[in-house]
Amino acid sequence: RKEVEQDPGPFNVPEGATVAFNCTYSNSASQSFFWYRQDCRKEPKLLMSVYSSGNEDGRFTAQLNRASQYISLLIRDSKLSDSATYLCVVSKSGGGADGLTFGKGTHLIIQP
Amino acid sequence: DAGVTQSPTHLIKTRGQQVTLRCSPKSGHDTVSWYQQALGQGPQFIFQYYEEEERQRGNFPDRFSGHQFPNYSSELNVNALLLGDSALYLCASSGMGRAYEQYFGPGTRLTVT
Numbered sequence: 001r002k003e004v005e006q007d008p009g010p011f012n013v014p015e016g017a018t019v020a021f022n023c024t025y026s027n028s029a030s031q032s033f034f035w036y037r038q039d040c041r042k043e044p045k046l047l048m049s050v051y052s053s054g055n056e057d058g059r060f061t062a063q064l065n066r067a068s069q070y071i072s073l074l075i076r077d078s079k080l081s082d083s084a085t086y087l088c089v090v091s092k093s094g095g096g097a098d099g100l101t102f103g104k105g106t107h108l109i110i111q112p
Numbered sequence: 113d114a115g116v117t118q119s120p121t122h123l124i125k126t127r128g129q130q131v132t133l134r135c136s137p138k139s140g141h142d143t144v145s146w147y148q149q150a151l152g153q154g155p156q157f158i159f160q161y162y163e164e165e166e167r168q169r170g171n172f173p174d175r176f177s178g179h180q181f182p183n184y185s186s187e188l189n190v191n192a193l194l195l196g197d198s199a200l201y202l203c204a205s206s207g208m209g210r211a212y213e214q215y216f217g218p219g220t221r222l223t224v225t
Contacts, residue, residue, distance in 0.1 A: 006179075042218070042221055043217060043218050044155065044202070044216050045216065046214070087155075090124075099158075099160055099168055099170055100145075100204075101157065102147075102154030102155045102156070104152070104153055105154050112140055
């Protein structure tokens with residue numbers, strides 16, 4: 001079983017719609033959780049950290065369910081510029097003295 | 113404020129050869145991590161350097177080695193290249209105690225023929 005699993009998509013979504021991605025992780029000792037965004041042929045960039053209490057950054061909301069080992073990302077009022085691959089990421093270390101474990105990514109295409 | 117830089121941007125090598133990739137971290141960062149990203153996959157952790165020592169290592173063979181210099185820059189060396197080593201090699205830097213908040217460079221695309 002892969003450490004971090006995501007639906008690769010692609011998700012084809014009309015502009016203005018709400019879209020949700022999920023991922024699951026296998027290591028219950030994981031301490032830190034993130035969503036990264038990667039544009040085509042570019043490097044990954046940190047989108048947001050994910051906390052058990054849930055966190056929101058503008059149109060983006062992330063949620064963590066430790067009991068189910070499940071992470072979600074919700075994008076509201078999607079824009080054309082949201083088209084990218086979204087990578088679910090976990091780390092075993094809370095302070096980060098550890099590498100990040102990435103999922104394969106979910107490809108999102110926002111259509112006009 | 114310069115971000116993470118990597119060189120070269122592209123490289124073509126032959127099976128069996130050796131390659132060295134270079135990375136300069138973001139200003140103020142002291143930790144460098146290296147990742148391999150094959151086409152259609154997420155990045156895979158190779159190793160992390162802090163205080164000029166390898167602190168953590170992923171599931172990669174000894175053909176992959178690295179080094180960190182006193183100025184925090186880093187090199188990734190791959191010996192005896194295989195066709196399967198063709199990938200985008202990403203360097204990420206992070207600050208003291210915040211190694212989870214990693215900033216990635218643009219990567220070096222290595223093609224092994």
